[in-house]
Amino acid sequence: MRFKLNRKKREVHLGDRVFAFILKVPSVALVLLLVSIAYYLFRNALPVIHKQGWSFVTTSVWDPVNDVYGALPVVYGTVVSSFIAILISTPLSVGVALFLTEIAPTRVGRVVGFLVEMLAAIPSVVYGLWGIFVLAPWLRTTVEPFLAKTMGFLPFFQGAPYGVGMLAAGIILAIMITPTISSISREIFNAIPRVQREAALALGSTRWEMMRLSVLQSARRGIIGAVILGLGRALGETMAVTMLIGNRHEVSASLFAPGSTMASIIANEYAEATSDVHVAALVEVGLLLFAVTFVINSLARLFISRGFRWGAPSNSPGGAK
Amino acid sequence: MYSLLSTQNLSASFGSTQVLKNIQMDFDEFTVSAIIGPSGCGKSTFIRCLNRLHEEVAEASATGKVLLQGHDIYASDVDPVAIRRKIGMVFQKPNPFPSLSIFDNVAIGLKLAGVRRGAILRETVERSLKLAALWEEVKDKLNSQGTSLSGGQQQRLCIARALAVEPSVLLMDEPTSALDPISTAKIEELMTELKKTVTIVIVTHNMQQAARISDKTAFFLLGEMIEYGETSELFTAPKDQRTERYITGRFG
Ligand SMILES: Nc1ncnc2c1ncn2[C@@H]1O[C@H](COP(=O)(O)OP(=O)(O)OP(=O)(O)O)[C@@H](O)[C@H]1O
Ligand SMILES: [Mg+2]
Numbered sequence: 056m057r058f059k060l061n062r063k064k065r066e067v068h069l070g071d072r073v074f075a076f077i078l079k080v081p082s083v084a085l086v087l088l089l090v091s092i093a094y095y096l097f098r099n100a101l102p103v104i105h106k107q108g109w110s111f112v113t114t115s116v117w118d119p120v121n122d123v124y125g126a127l128p129v130v131y132g133t134v135v136s137s138f139i140a141i142l143i144s145t146p147l148s149v150g151v152a153l154f155l156t157e158i159a160p161t162r163v164g165r166v167v168g169f170l171v172e173m174l175a176a177i178p179s180v181v182y183g184l185w186g187i188f189v190l191a192p193w194l195r196t197t198v199e200p201f202l203a204k205t206m207g208f209l210p211f212f213q214g215a216p217y218g219v220g221m222l223a224a225g226i227i228l229a230i231m232i233t234p235t236i237s238s239i240s241r242e243i244f245n246a247i248p249r250v251q252r253e254a255a256l257a258l259g260s261t262r263w264e265m266m267r268l269s270v271l272q273s274a275r276r277g278i279i280g281a282v283i284l285g286l287g288r289a290l291g292e293t294m295a296v297t298m299l300i301g302n303r304h305e306v307s308a309s310l311f312a313p314g315s316t317m318a319s320i321i322a323n324e325y326a327e328a329t330s331d332v333h334v335a336a337l338v339e340v341g342l343l344l345f346a347v348t349f350v351i352n353s354l355a356r357l358f359i360s361r362g363f364r365w366g367a368p369s370n371s372p373g374g375a376k
Numbered sequence: 377m378y379s380l381l382s383t384q385n386l387s388a389s390f391g392s393t394q395v396l397k398n399i400q401m402d403f404d405e406f407t408v409s410a411i412i413g414p415s416g417c418g419k420s421t422f423i424r425c426l427n428r429l430h431e432e433v434a435e436a437s438a439t440g441k442v443l444l445q446g447h448d449i450y451a452s453d454v455d456p457v458a459i460r461r462k463i464g465m466v467f468q469k470p471n472p473f474p475s476l477s478i479f480d481n482v483a484i485g486l487k488l489a490g491v492r493r494g495a496i497l498r499e500t501v502e503r504s505l506k507l508a509a510l511w512e513e514v515k516d517k518l519n520s521q522g523t524s525l526s527g528g529q530q531q532r533l534c535i536a537r538a539l540a541v542e543p544s545v546l547l548m549d550e551p552t553s554a555l556d557p558i559s560t561a562k563i564e565e566l567m568t569e570l571k572k573t574v575t576i577v578i579v580t581h582n583m584q585q586a587a588r589i590s591d592k593t594a595f596f597l598l599g600e601m602i603e604y605g606e607t608s609e610l611f612t613a614p615k616d617q618r619t620e621r622y623i624t625g626r627f628g
Contacts, residue, residue, distance in 0.1 A: 161434060250471040254534075256432055258485045259461035259541065268484070272475040 093345065100339035102332050111339060117304045117320075119328070124336035128306045130343065132221065132314035136296065137289040139225025139310070140232055145282050147229070148236035149271075155237075156244040157266055168241060175234035183298030186227045191218035191299060194226075199311050214309040217301060222310040224300040228292055232285035239284060239359070243277035244270055280358030287351040291344060293318040317344040380405040380575050381426065381463075381545055386440035388421050388430055395421050397599045398440070403545070403592075408567055408576040410586035410607065413596030414622070419579040422596070423547045426577065427463040428456040444545070461489060464538035464574075468550040470530035472522030472537070479518040481533055485541040500540050508536035509566050528559025535566070539574070546570065548578040552585070564589050583623060587611050595619045 103111060103124060114125030151171060155164040195218030202212045247270055255265040271278075301313020302323055315323070317340050328334045379402035388396040395418045403409050411419045424430040425438050428449060441448045449459045472481045480487075482501045491497060501518070505511040510532040514525070522533055531551060538546060552560040567576055567589050580586050586593050587607060594604040595616070603610060603619045614620040 248471075250467055250469055251473070253429060253432070253465075253467065254471040254473065257427060257429055257460055257465040257467075258488060258537065259457050259459075260488050261457055264488055268473060268488075272473070275475070 093342075096338055096342040096345060100335050100342050102335040103339050104335075106332060111336070112343070115304075115306055119324075119330065119333045122330055122332045124332070126317070126336070126340055126343065128304050129315050129317045129320045129340060131306050132224075132300065133290055133316040133318070133344070133347075135310075135314070136221055136224040136228055136300065136316055137286055139222065140228035140289040141282060141286055143226065143229035144233045144236055144285060145278075148233050148281070148285070149240055149278060151233070151237040152240035152244055153266055153270065156241055157262070157270065168238070172234050172238050174230065175238075179231070179292065179294035180298070182227055182231060183295040186223060186295060186299040187219070190226060191223050194218045194223055198222075203311075210308040211310045214307075214311050216311050217313060219299055219301045220311050220313045221300065221307075224296045224314075224316070225310070227295050227299050228289040231292060231295065232288050235288055236281045236285040239281035240274070240278055243274045243281070243359075247273055276358050280355045280360075283351055283355035283358060287348050287355060290351065291318055291348050293322050297322045317341075379403055380445060381577075382443045383426070384441040384443065386422075386425055386438065386442060388418070388425055388438040389436070390433070391435040395599050396425070396438075399601045401594060401601060401604060403575055403577060405544075405575050406571050406573075407591040408571050408578065408589055410590035410593045411577065411579045411596060412581070412583060412586050412593060412622070415581075417596045418599045419596055420549050423465075423549055423577055423579055426545070426547055427460050427465055429460070429465065431456070461485070461541050462543050463545040463547060464541065464543035466531070466534050466538055466546065466548045466551045469554055470527055470534050472525075472530050472533050474521070474523045476522055477519045478514050478522050478525070478533060481522040482536045482540050485537060489541060501536075504536040504540040505533075507539050507566075507570065508532045509562060509569075510536055526559075528555045528562065531555060531559065531563065532566070535563070539570070543574060545575045545577065548576065550579050550581060553581060560585075583611070595622060597622070 106122075107124060111124060112126055112130060115127045116123055116125045117128070118124075155168050155171075159167060195216050199212075199216030199218070199222070203216065206212045251269045251273065252265055255269040260268060296316055297319040300315055300319055302315045302319060303313040304315055304320070305312070307314065321337050321341055321344075324333070325337055328337055382402040383399050386396060386399040387394060399422060411422065413419055421430060426442055430436050430438055438450070440450075442450060444459070444462065448454070449456075449463075473484065476484060479501055482504050483497045486497060486500055491500075502511065502515075505514065510529060513529060514533075517524075522530065525533060531554070535546075535551070552563050555563070564585065567578070570576060578586075578590065590607045592605065593607040593610045595602045595610065595614075595618075597618055603614060603616045605615070610619065611623055614623060
């Protein structure tokens with residue numbers, strides 16, 4: 056006789072059935088909510104989708120007066136500011152995580168880890184204020200002139216130093232996503248078994264070689280997942296970026312120049328949008344943003360779930376041949 | 377004349393708990409020495425002091441001397457990294473590097489030591505895998521992941537990895553406790569072969585194993601070394617009553 060575990064049939068008691076129902080409702084509701092958000096975004100974007108088709112994402116002119124909308128600069132701004140953020144934050148976060156798990160004494164690690172995670176609790180608008188009053192002036196007077204002098208042959212570092220602009224937005228994003236990336240990296244490093252580290256040490260590796268061999272190499276996938284998750288946050292971040300990016304609808308190679316992002320243009324214009332097509336254009340920007348972050352987060356999930364697979368040798372131990 | 381490896385007044389602690397008390401032992405070149413004793417008596421801690429792995433544990437400390445060829449490996453000018461190249465270790469649970477191929481798992485020790493020449497690496501990998509009696513089983517799949525092997529094969533891979541850097545001492549902490557009888561027999565067979573070139577110190581819970589493979593055996597109890605002598609003598613005519621009680625299974 057064969058038995059089969061059937062989850063539906065197991066819940067024969069009335070209490071279990073009620074409980075299962077209570078749990079099922081919110082799960083289903085959340086899935087429906089996700090689908091309906093996508094659907095309403097799409098439906099409300101229809102006027103501009105009909106009017107402009109693909110030119111919406113391939114052109115640069117954004118002219119609400121004549122009802123012409125080209126979202127290329129905001130897509131560009133979102134991608135570039137997030138990319139800067141990832142570029143700065145990844146080594147920083149992985150470095151912090153390595154320090155906290157491998158080098159710092161346990162107690163120091165716990166305190167510093169807590170403080171780093173507190174960075175995630177600071178409201179976006181506070182970052183924005185700090186950016187305006189501290190970061191942007193510093194960039195304008197010190198960092199940008201320095202970059203222009205040393206690497207001014209690159210198109211990214213040419214033009215007038217505004218302070219407020221793509222670079223400022225990228226840096227503030229980097230700070231904001233560092234807690235995310237470093238705390239996930241830390242979890243992943245902590246999940247690596249001790250014997251893995253000792254294997255490297257016992258072979259005569261230095262501390263740094265041990266980190267590379269037993270920690271970083273094994274955690275590669277997980278780190279990529281953490282970075283993608285951070286990227287997801289950066290793409291959608293609105294307030295601080297709106298305050299720091301300068302809000303100019305233009306594609307400019309220079310990182311010193313002002314720009315705008317998908318999130319910032321919605322925040323800036325939605326309240327004043329009067330024509331139906333203008334509203335629809337902003338909704339379509341929202342739809343693009345939704346799609347991008349959804350895809351990015353799905354990718355992150357995939358990487359992280361694989362990155363966490365540790366433990367026992369893949370074959371059963373003692374498998375004699 | 378001194379032994380290849382010896383300890384003098386070796387004591388070890390975790391925090392304020394002392395787990396090894398004044399251990400005095402000598403290991404002669406090209407012998408197999410077994411360490412037996414009940415769980416928690418400090419066997420692992422002891423051999424981890426021999427390659428300075430003990431100090432990698434938070435709060436761990438040790439006092440006394442460990443002499444390799446007459447030189448104290450705990451002297452202040454000694455680099456633990458260099459010591460660990462001379463004193464290799466095999467752990468209880470097979471722990472090949474999951475991100476590395478079979479080949480790289482064996483070659484990694486040499487690479488860490490700065491060897492880059494492909495020919496030397498290939499030659500060493502082959503020799504080490506043959507020494508570890510694994511060559512025939514893996515020679516056609518050197519590029520697959522080390523973790524794709526069976527548990528017993530993984531343990532022999534770890535032995536090959538340790539042997540590749542040509543250590544003078546090989547420490548083994550219950551290397552067969554996670555393995556089936558056939559893999560265990562293979563590794564035991566291997567040890568009699570290995571001791572022609574390397575001195576082995578092995579911790580084991582299996583007294584038959586100690587009797588089969590070792591030249592000398594030490595009995596540890598509660599952090600103390602109770603008795604250490606020729607294996608045949610220790611098992612047939614133990615000098616200490618506690619040893620006798622332990623090996624006859626009348627302990628506690
Ligand atoms: N990381 C650690 N921190 C604190 N105490 C430890 C640690 N590792 C071991 N100990 C303690 O040190 C003592 C000796 O442990 P050890 O691992 O050397 O025993 P063992 O003889 O190898 O035991 P087993 O046969 O179970 O492997 C034990 O009492 C144990 O509780
Ligand atoms: Mg042990």
